[in-house]
Amino acid sequence: MKGIVFNLLEQSxxxxxxxxxxxxxxxxxxxxxxxxxxxxxxxxDLFALVGAAASVLEVRSDDVVRWFGQRSLPLFAERYPxxxxxxxxxRSFVLTLNEIIHPEVRKLYPGAIVPEFGFDTSDADWLGMDxxxxxxxxxxAEGLLxxxxxxxxxxxTIDQPQCMNRGDRECxxxxxxxxxx
Amino acid sequence: xxxxxxxxxxxLTELPEIQARVDRLERQLRRQRxxxxxxxRISERATRELYDKQQGLVLLETVATAANEATGIEPxxxxxxxxxRAHASWRLGHLWLRDRADEMVSTxxxxxxxxxxxxxxxxxxxxxxxxxxxxxxxxxxxxxAVWMSDPAGLMSLPRDDxxxxxxxxxxxxxxxxxxxxxxxxxxxxxxxxxxxDLELLALMSQAGTQLGRVVERQRAxxxxxxxxxxxxxxxxxxxxxxxxxxxxxxxxQSRADGERTAVFFVDLDGFKAINDTLxxxxxxxxxxxxxxxxxxxxxxxxxxxxxxxxxxxxxxxALTDEYPVVMIADxxxxxxxxxxxxxxxxxxxxxxxxxxxxxxxEEPGALIEQADAxxxxxxxxxxxxxxxxxxxxxxxxAHRLELESALRHAIARGELRLHYQxxxxxxxxxxxxxxxxxxxxxxxxxxxxxxxxxxAEDTGLIVPIGTWVLTEALRQLAAWENDAAIATSPxxxxxxxxxQLSDPELIxxxxxxxxxxxxxxxxxxxxxxxxxxxxxxxxxxSVLTALRCLGTEIGIDDFGTGYASLSYLRRFPASVVKxxxxxxxxxxxxxxxxAIVEAIVTMSRSLGLKIVAEGIETAQQLRIVRExxxxxxxxxxxxxxxxxxxIGRLLGNATAFGSLLGPxxxxxxxxxxxxxxxxx
Numbered sequence: 001m002k003g004i005v006f007n008l009l010e011q012s013x014x015x016x017x018x019x020x021x022x023x024x025x026x027x028x029x030x031x032x033x034x035x036x037x038x039x040x041x042x043x044x045d046l047f048a049l050v051g052a053a054a055s056v057l058e059v060r061s062d063d064v065v066r067w068f069g070q071r072s073l074p075l076f077a078e079r080y081p082x083x084x085x086x087x088x089x090x091r092s093f094v095l096t097l098n099e100i101i102h103p104e105v106r107k108l109y110p111g112a113i114v115p116e117f118g119f120d121t122s123d124a125d126w127l128g129m130d131x132x133x134x135x136x137x138x139x140x141a142e143g144l145l146x147x148x149x150x151x152x153x154x155x156x157t158i159d160q161p162q163c164m165n166r167g168d169r170e171c172x173x174x175x176x177x178x179x180x181x
Numbered sequence: 182x183x184x185x186x187x188x189x190x191x192x193l194t195e196l197p198e199i200q201a202r203v204d205r206l207e208r209q210l211r212r213q214r215x216x217x218x219x220x221x222r223i224s225e226r227a228t229r230e231l232y233d234k235q236q237g238l239v240l241l242e243t244v245a246t247a248a249n250e251a252t253g254i255e256p257x258x259x260x261x262x263x264x265x266r267a268h269a270s271w272r273l274g275h276l277w278l279r280d281r282a283d284e285m286v287s288t289x290x291x292x293x294x295x296x297x298x299x300x301x302x303x304x305x306x307x308x309x310x311x312x313x314x315x316x317x318x319x320x321x322x323x324x325x326a327v328w329m330s331d332p333a334g335l336m337s338l339p340r341d342d343x344x345x346x347x348x349x350x351x352x353x354x355x356x357x358x359x360x361x362x363x364x365x366x367x368x369x370x371x372x373x374x375x376x377x378d379l380e381l382l383a384l385m386s387q388a389g390t391q392l393g394r395v396v397e398r399q400r401a402x403x404x405x406x407x408x409x410x411x412x413x414x415x416x417x418x419x420x421x422x423x424x425x426x427x428x429x430x431x432x433x434q435s436r437a438d439g440e441r442t443a444v445f446f447v448d449l450d451g452f453k454a455i456n457d458t459l460x461x462x463x464x465x466x467x468x469x470x471x472x473x474x475x476x477x478x479x480x481x482x483x484x485x486x487x488x489x490x491x492x493x494x495x496x497x498x499a500l501t502d503e504y505p506v507v508m509i510a511d512x513x514x515x516x517x518x519x520x521x522x523x524x525x526x527x528x529x530x531x532x533x534x535x536x537x538x539x540x541x542x543e544e545p546g547a548l549i550e551q552a553d554a555x556x557x558x559x560x561x562x563x564x565x566x567x568x569x570x571x572x573x574x575x576x577x578x579a580h581r582l583e584l585e586s587a588l589r590h591a592i593a594r595g596e597l598r599l600h601y602q603x604x605x606x607x608x609x610x611x612x613x614x615x616x617x618x619x620x621x622x623x624x625x626x627x628x629x630x631x632x633x634x635x636x637a638e639d640t641g642l643i644v645p646i647g648t649w650v651l652t653e654a655l656r657q658l659a660a661w662e663n664d665a666a667i668a669t670s671p672x673x674x675x676x677x678x679x680x681q682l683s684d685p686e687l688i689x690x691x692x693x694x695x696x697x698x699x700x701x702x703x704x705x706x707x708x709x710x711x712x713x714x715x716x717x718x719x720x721x722x723s724v725l726t727a728l729r730c731l732g733t734e735i736g737i738d739d740f741g742t743g744y745a746s747l748s749y750l751r752r753f754p755a756s757v758v759k760x761x762x763x764x765x766x767x768x769x770x771x772x773x774x775x776a777i778v779e780a781i782v783t784m785s786r787s788l789g790l791k792i793v794a795e796g797i798e799t800a801q802q803l804r805i806v807r808e809x810x811x812x813x814x815x816x817x818x819x820x821x822x823x824x825x826x827x828i829g830r831l832l833g834n835a836t837a838f839g840s841l842l843g844p845x846x847x848x849x850x851x852x853x854x855x856x857x858x859x860x861x
Contacts, residue, residue, distance in 0.1 A: 007218075037221040079222075086374060096373065099270045107232040108225050 001043045002109050006035035009049060012071035021056065028052040040109075043135065062139040062165070069143020070150070077151055080104070090148040090156065090177050091127055095119060115141065118170075131171040136164045138171040145175060154178050237384045240268045244388045254278070254365075254399040255290050258357075258392055262367060263292035265388060269381055271369040272349065273298055275305060277317040278365040278396065284309045285317035285366060301370075304343035315339045316354035320366045326355035326385060328377040344370070351375040355385045359397035367392070414465055415472040418486035423494050426484055427545035430498045435541050437499070443506045445495035446535040446552035447475065447513060450564040452491035455528055463523045467530065470521055478512035480505065494549065503538070510534055510567040531565035533557075538569070554578050581636065587623065588633055588642055592649050596622050599653050600822035603831060603838075604674065604793060604815045607807050610839030612832055614706065616674040616815065617654040618822045619646070638680050647681045648690050655698040655705070657825050667832045674706040676738060679713055682724050692731060702732030706757060710738050722752060729754040736793075741781060750788055758785045762796025765816070768805045775805070782809050803841065 010033075013022045026033040029048040035041060050068075054061045077084050083101055087093040102114045115137070120128025131138045142158055149156035155178040162172035244261040251257025258276050266274035274292035277285045287308040295302050310318035315338055319327045329338070330351040338344065344352070349370040357365035367389070410422035418426065430442045449471065456464035468491065475493060476485050484496045495513075497506060513534060520527035535555025537548050555570040558577075562568065591597050597619060604614035621628040637643040654673050662670045681687055695702055707728055713721045725735050736757035737750075741764050750758070760781055767774035785792045794806040797816030806814060819838050820831060831837050 036217060038224050086376075092373070103270065104229075107229045110232070 001041055001046050002037070002112055003035045003039040003041060004037040005046060006041060006049075007037055008072045008075050009046070009068055010035070011075055012068055013053070016071065017057070024056060025049050025052040028056065065137060065139040066143040066146075069140040069145075070147040071143075072140075073144050073147025073151060084151065088152070089180050090145070090152045090154050093148055093152070094127065094129070094145065094175075095121070125176065127175045127177070129173045129175060131173065132164070132169075136171075138163060138165065138173070141171075142173065145173070149177060153180050233380060236268060237380070240264055240384065241387055241391070244391050248391050248395045251395060254396050255288065257395045257399075258365075258367070259290050259292070261388065261392055262290060265367065265385070266292040266369060268384075269369065269378075271353070271371045273301070273370040275302075275368045275370075276365065277310075277368065279321065279363060280309070283321075284311050285315075285321050298347050298349075298370075301340075301343050301347040301349065304340055308339070310339070316352055316368050317366045320354050320356045321363045324356055324358065324361065324363050326353065326382055326389075328353050328382070330374045330376075348372050353381075353385070355382070355389050357389050357393040357396055359393040362393075364393050364396040364400070412487040412489075415469055415487050417472055417476075417493075418484060420486070420488050423484070423486040423488070423496060423549070424545045426486075426496055427548060430496065431539055431541070431543065431545060431548070433498070434539060439501055440499045441501075441541075442539040442548075443497040443500055443503075444537045444539070444548050444552040445493075445497075445506075445510065445513070445567075446537075446549065446556040447493040447495065447532045448534075448556050448560070449491040450531045450533055450560070452530065455523070455530070459523055467521055467523055467528070471517065471530065471532075474516040475513060478516045479509055483509070488549075494552070500538075506536060506538070510536060514565065514567070533559035533564050534567035535559055536567060536569045551575075584628075584633060585636055585640055585642075588621070588637060588640075588646075591621055591623075592645060596624075597646065597649060597653075598622055598824075599650065599657065600824060601657070601828040602815060602822040603820045603828065604671070604813050605819045605838050607794075607803075607811055607814050607842065610837065610842045611669070612671055612837055613813060614672040614674055615828055615832075616708075616822075617650060617657075617676075619650055634678075638678055641680065643678050643680045644684050647678065648694070651675055651691065651694045652697070655694050655700045658700060658704060659698045660825070661829065661832060664829065664832075667829070670704070671832065672704045672706050672734070674708055674736065676708045677713075679710070682709065682713055682721060687724065688727050688731070691728065691733065695731070695733075703734065706734040706736050708736040708738040708757075708759065711740060711742070722754070726754045739795075741777065750784060750790070755790060757791045757793060759793040759795050759815075760811075762816075765794050765796045765802055765806065766798070769799070769801050775809075778809060782811065786810065800841075807842075 010022055013025065022033075026049075029045070029052045031045055031048065050061050050064050053059075053064045057064070059067075083096075083104065084093060087096070097117050098119075105112050105114055113134070115131055115133035115135075118130035118132075120130075122128075129141075131141050138160070142160070145158060146156050157176045157178075159174045160171060161174065162168035162170065164171050243264040247257050247260035247264070251260070255276070262274040262276060266272075272293050273295070276288045276290035278288055280286045287305050289306070291302055308315070310321070312318055312322040316327055316329070328351075338352075344350075347370075349372055351371040351374055352368060353370075354366050354368040356363040357367065367385075410419060410425075411417060412419045427442065427444065434440050434442050452464070452467070455467060468487075471491075472485065472487065472493065475495070479485055479495055480497070482498065484498075486494045486496070488494055495509070497509065500506065513532065517530055517532055520529050522528075533556050535552045535558065537543075537551035537555060539548055543551070551570040551574075554574055554577075555568045558568040558574055559566050568574075598621075600618045600620050601615040602618060603612040604616060605611070606613045619630060619634070621630075621633055634643070637646055654675050658670065658673045661667050664670075677687075684690075691707075694700075695705065709725065713725070729735055734757060735753070735755040736759055737753060737755050738759050739761040740758050742761045758781065760778060764774050764778050768778065782792055791812045792810070793813040793815060794802075794811045795815050797803050797806060797814045797818045799818065802816075803814060803818055818841065820828075823831075
């Protein structure tokens, strides 16, 4: 897992729950918390931190991940504004994941494992999105989608008829974006 | 003291201080965090730049490898086109090439998802843009990349509807450059709005130069092949390409039942005269114009080529019946009917056409030879017409081949004979000369000169035959000189052909023949036609001058039929002019013929040339040529060519034909004068 993910998680936790909670999560997970965006760290560290947050904050793990995704998006927008400024709505932004955003990720982090997305754009009202990743972090993607909607002033409704966490081969999300405000 | 402090809890008064310390530490922590993030950003930027640079290098390497390994323009560029498209994540890439008309032409080389964008690809098919028109046209005009995106930029483009329908919203087009010249362009399309990427543009500029070299190199190679397979003057396919085309066509014909291939052999009538009169530059212009006219009347599937000189070939493939052949032959003739204007003057040019139809078994070369033979038949039958190669023609060719083979052995078999025709002094009636005329007596029949002299010329056999003629004529001359019954032996006229004059051994041969018989060179009159100096004036004149230096006389035979102007006469080292029999034949009927002959006589006299009338057949012709002031006459009226024995008997009579001349003659002074001029 790339260090940036840990940095964003720390930033999100500190912003919403304070420094002490982050310290507590590290203590509970027995981690030293030294993460830099330039490094890569074990996936288990992230899952341990998510697990600790679920127990400390008394929420479900996938809710933690979803919340984390939603909170990360504005932080991404802050770091990489040029990826967002080309678009006027979330749908068109999301559609550049495979061709622009992930290639950019690979530029920074050679060998980064990024999820694969498949898009179904046959209907203008909703966007079909297939998600596949061995990390099965579809909830993170969901949170990012909601965050993207917020970035462009849209409400996002996601229906997930298939999920890897429920034993499907890949996750399927049918996404509706409200009109931009 | 410190121990005391350290053991005691903080006093309340110290709390603000502690708070300040915590604040400071938090500020430090924030600073450290920001510093870390700043360091990460710098590092990320460097990483990204390095990555982009590396990818750029990889791309350029791909392009360079494709450029070096490719065997053609399109394969080389197809590989690079896809590499560039993938590198920049564009939807579509497309190649345009500049053509000879300086327009950008759409190719079928695409990269990307062409299935999804099939309508757009279709809309681009067959397009050509002049400078300034469309993306490629703008690149052609400015030699620079063009980057355009929705909505304003793309609106003005010729394909904007197709682009909108394909949801393509950004277009990039950059030139393939060979030096400063735009030789092609690559265009790319994206389905989102993208801002110009300077790094990408810099990369494209390098790729454009690499690929421009490929185009240039390939074009140079194509130009070489074109040069080797096309005629430089007209740009038409040459013999090499025509033979190749025929080979393929005949191979196809052998597979496709009922389809035939036809070859036209087109040879201009009288082209040589125009070339000789106006010079090669005008001749070349005429050939170009002829090529243009011929190409306008053939069908688009036919091929016109030039074999060289004034010989053109047309190949018609996949014919199912002969109608198009006749139609094309007619149209070819009609196309030349309008006069050609050269150097401000109008000229009429016709063509003799031979047509050969392949029956499926011919070699390409043989088919052209058949068409050539049919063309010769057209010439024989009066020019400005067409003839098909036929079984009869095949037999004629076979006959000719048989004749050629026999002619090769004619000397050794002793089948050649010389006959002699008297040349008569028109003042005294005395035989002053004889012209040696070649006869071929084959065991089965006498072959006329018309049948075999041309063949001897074409095959080069004229050289050994000519040597034999010279030797035999000089032998006969010596025999007459030693004949006590002959008071004054005549001079001997011997014809030399153009082919003999270009024989480098001619001078030694003549010298040897004269020495062998101890003959007086002044008794030998070598006759050449005007065409000798028309083909290569300087070379012809220098050989004649050398012959003159040997002491022989030079005569111009058949004068008036060639195209030499009278001014040529001045440079000719000749002492005798023989006016062609066609003028003599017309003298009684055609006052224009008479005017021409008068001019020739006047001119010849002023140059001190002796003038001979050939082909005198009637008393009226004799009267007129004497009135016009001819010195010497020759023709059936006096004597037909005869054997040495027959002519020897005539030579015994000093004024053999005096009775024919009547009262006008008998001017001994004039006659003595003319003999002196000849002996000069």
